[in-house]
Amino acid sequence: MLPLATMGLATGSGAAVGLSLGMVGGGGSILAVPLLTYVVGVSSPHVAIGTSAIAVALSAAGNLVPHGLAGRVKWRCALVFSAAGVLGALAGSTLAKAVDGQKLLALFGLLMLVVGGLMLRPRAGGGDPRVRLTRHTAKELLPLLLGIGFAVGAFSGFFGIGGGFLIVPGLILATGMPLQYAIGTSLVAVSAFGAATAASYAASGLIDWPLAGLFVLGGILGGAIGAGLGRRLAEHKRTLNLAFAGLVLVVGLYVVARGLVPLVAGA
DSSP, X not given: OOOHHHHHHXXXXXXHHHHHHHHHOTTGGGGHHHIIIIIIOOSOHHHHHHHHHXXXXXXXXXXXXXXXXXXXXXXXXXXXXXXXXXXXXXXXHHHHHTSOHHHHHHHHHHHHHXXXXXXXXXXXXXXXXXXXXXXXXXXXXXXXXXXXXXXXXXXXXXXXXXXXXXXXXXHHHHHOOOHHHHHHHHHHHHXXXXXXXXXXXXXXXXXXXXXXXXXXXXXHHHHHHHHHHHHHTGGGHHHHHHHHHHHHHHXXXXXXXXXXXXXXXXX
């Protein structure tokens, strides 16, 4: 039985991630590992990554439903991209488990700095909403979907994140689909990559299942609140994105510092 304080911190941390996802969309899941490590108190970076992967997969699966019902998912493209990415995620997560935990945290912090910087840039619109993977387009689309999917999946698996900030531009690069379709389609890949990463860590006993359950529960509650706030603050979407990007950058600097201190001290 987990201590009551730990249960509260895990649920609250999940709610914070869900709130950010509901308000600003993709990118919120990158806060899961720092929250589990520094707020909830998970001592092993590998366990934090494995546990967060479960939350990422389930959160993306839940968010996929409304996008699918609205017809904003290119299912054939999504399945090919995801299949290649799952192989990449398994390779990436296997490599990550062999990396020293403190080094992994320092690298994760650097990743957060990159993500925060990318989030400061406005997303471009445009694209062809009619694009589809068919017998006629496969010669052009299939190599790009497989290659980019594997690369993004490996990155996602190594860091135990959804990788939506890479999957969305990856899908646009591979197919030329519009942004709104790329966002919806990306959730299939995020779910698949998260599940593959979680399975790899679970096989090594590196998931805290009670914490994962509480984190997901908090994420559902926070997501519902965040979605409502996001609709109310829709006209301030750019401001919200900039504020969240700033938060990611600040947390990234903190994670880098915390990850490097033990390495420098042990040198």
